[in-house]
Amino acid sequence: MRIAVIGAGAMGSIYGGRLSLHNEVYMVDTSAAVVDHISREGICLEEPDGVHVYRPKAVTSTAGLEPVDLIVLFVKSLYSKAALSGNPCLIGPDTYILTLQNGCGHEDILSEFVPRERIIIGTTQDNGAALGPGHVRRGGTGHTNVGMLTGDDGRFFLRMAEAFGSCGFELEIHSDIRQLIWNKLFTNVSLSAVTAILQVDMGYITSNAHAWNMTVQLIHEAAAVARAMGLEADDEAIIAEIKAVSERTPRGCTSIRADLRDGRRSEVDTISGSVVRAAQKCGVSVPTHRFVVEMVHAMEERERQEK
16 A cells, blocks of 8 residues: 655654555655655664664655555644645545544545545554654554544455554544544543643642642533534543543643643644534533633743743
8 A cells, every 4th residue: 555644753653664564655744854864764663572663765745756545644733734735746536534633623624635535534542752853662552443434335444454454553443433533532622731721740630629620621511512412421431531541640741731831833723622613513612611722822822922
């Protein structure tokens, strides 16, 4: 299978590196330094069974390349449109796009580039940390859960399962991927949002009554939206899981918190903002999520002004 992985960060490197074992893979990134390093040295993954070096092709420009079978997006969601607009030659009449990005609602952007029947939405249980250009520590492995917005006749998923499975990924196909997306979203729109605004580690949330109260309110609102969409959402079970995550990783740093701390734009619009948009469609009130979105954007603007 011809695959383009757009974004050569930690997760892109894990997928692009391993998929290159038995597929024609192009790593696409705007950083010339990262692309040059991968072209010279390959991608070094520190994996549970040892250190491995993979050698996908790496480019900053895809001009002149033929369309691929599959594009895997691993850029931040706020850069999805620019990433796809900048690489039009990768997209042909039979190209599928897979997003494993945080948040939900990505199909609104992806449908500008391919029909909805060629959009694949997913989550991954893999995780990793970038140690340098083309050098990643793979922290854990797990299922890659995928599903389509429309029905699939099975042929493309069969090819995809073979391509991923031959490279060590466990691909699990779901008829309604929305449930898994929202199960993951509950953590991001509560724990991630509050740690970002307070600029604290994950363990702080359960140790401070006020922070925890806000987290619980965010969970209640998100769960109400999920149920209005026809999904399953048990408030108490979600609250218990978020509490356990906070206590298991007390020094953990969420992505939105790190973005605000380092002066980068965050993905709040596809995380907390996705709950706000879904709530509008369902007629559910989510005042705490609206507050979170506005507060995070206010903090982003303050950081830009102070630079």
